[in-house]
Amino acid sequence: MATIKQVAQYAGVSVATVSRALNKSGYVKKETQDKIDKAIQDLNYSPNETARTLYKRKSKMIGLLLPDISNPFFTVVARGVEDEAMAKGYHIILGNGDSNDEKELAYLNTFNVHNCSGIIASQLSSKETFDSFKSYNMPFVLLDRVYEDHEFVETNHLKGGQLQAEVIIKGKAKSVLILEQNLNYKSFRERFNGAKSVLDHAKVNYISANELELSDDELINMIKEYSIDSIICSNDVGAFKVMSILYNYNYNVPNDIQVVGYDDIPLSITYSPSLTTIHQPAYLIGKKACQQLIKQLEGKKREHHQVLDVTLVERQSTRRD
Known part of the structure; x- marks a missing residue:
């Protein structure tokens, strides 16, 4: 078809x-x-003709579209949305977009078919998909990966990147690898820029690479070629992968190479060594996004742009004075 x-x-x-x-x-x-x-x-x-024949009435359904629900950060975000929605008499339809425009469009159509009153979504993978998203004329709130000119809830990613750089400088970093993801996303771009600004000010050498395109061998070769002693990761899931690779190649974390993550997912404290990371209040992000959307649906006064604070959590994967 x-x-x-x-x-x-x-x-x-x-x-x-x-x-x-x-x-x-x-x-x-x-x-x-x-x-x-x-x-x-x-x-x-x-x-699907169902969408055309549904009564044009307000439903108590909210569509929630996230980029990767296998990432525990987004699982906690989803829980925050769901708990708040149910407390206010709404229900959630959850979609996992996988940063794939075909899947995103399919879920947007599903939300429309089920007559959802509004949508909570992370930034969609393409402008075309976002234009289609807006064409449904449903109220929406963006979270975490956002566009600046629309309603959103996010955290202070610039500060988060700065904190990542500061903690490895505290651990006597001399040569740093910044592992970034898609810099078209405002969240990843601001973290990257925040870390770079601090490293530049401290006159610490660094290089960068796309975390999603780097093989194990390429990572190790880069570490050897540039004498890398510190790695800044774009999220905790990526940091765990990096530490596993380092372990397999007999590098000690943090003595040989220190690693810092981003998100503070639950596994961060139980992993060995435990992960130094940036705490994002994932549950609160979801809760506030849901509150903002429901106020929009009910015509109540609300904040259109919410930026939540982040904090550094120091654990075993970085060096101390």
């Missing part, structure tokens, strides 16, 4: 335009509508 994305490509328009045409949720030129109708006919596309 054809997908909405294939219809858009066939008609030479955006997914958001097809979505508007199907849902009658905005203006579409007759010429464009004709192209979309032809694409639907030629591809034998069958949009």
Whole structure:
């Protein structure tokens, strides 16, 4: 069966335009509508009619779209959303987008089909997906990975990156590897910039690499070539992977190489060595995002942009004076 994305490509328009045409949720030129109708006919596309026949009434359902629910950070975020929603008489439909635009679009359509009153989501993987998301005209709040000009709840990622750099400098860092992820995301970009600014000020040498594209052998070769003695990771899951690789290659953490994570997921304190990391209040992020959306749905006064604080948690994976 054809997908909405294939219809858009066939008609030479955006997914958001097809979505508007199907849902009658905005203006579409007759010429464009004709192209979309032809694409639907030629591809034998069958949009789910349930969404069109549902009564246009407010439901007590909220769509929650997260990028990776296998990451314990987002599991705790989801719990914060769910607890707050149920306390206010709402229920949650959870989607795991995997930073994949096809999956994200499928979940957005599911939220629409189930007549969700609003959506809580992390930043979507592409502008096209986000435009489609907005075309549903549902109230929404973004969390953690956000766009600055929309309603959101996030933490102070710039401060978090600065704290990561400060703790390894305290541990006598001389050559640092910063492992970053997609810098198009505001959260990862601000952490990266925060760490760099502190290292530059302290005149500590550093290099960077994309954590998701680095193989075990490439990591070890980089450590040897640049005499790396400290590694800043983009999150705790990545930090655990790094420490496992270091262990397999007979590096001692923190004596040979110190490692700092980000998120403070529950495993951080039980892992051996326990992980120095930046604490993000994951449960509170979810709770506040849900509160903000429900106030929006109920027409109540609310904060449109909420930035929560982060703190450093020092454990065994970094050196002390």
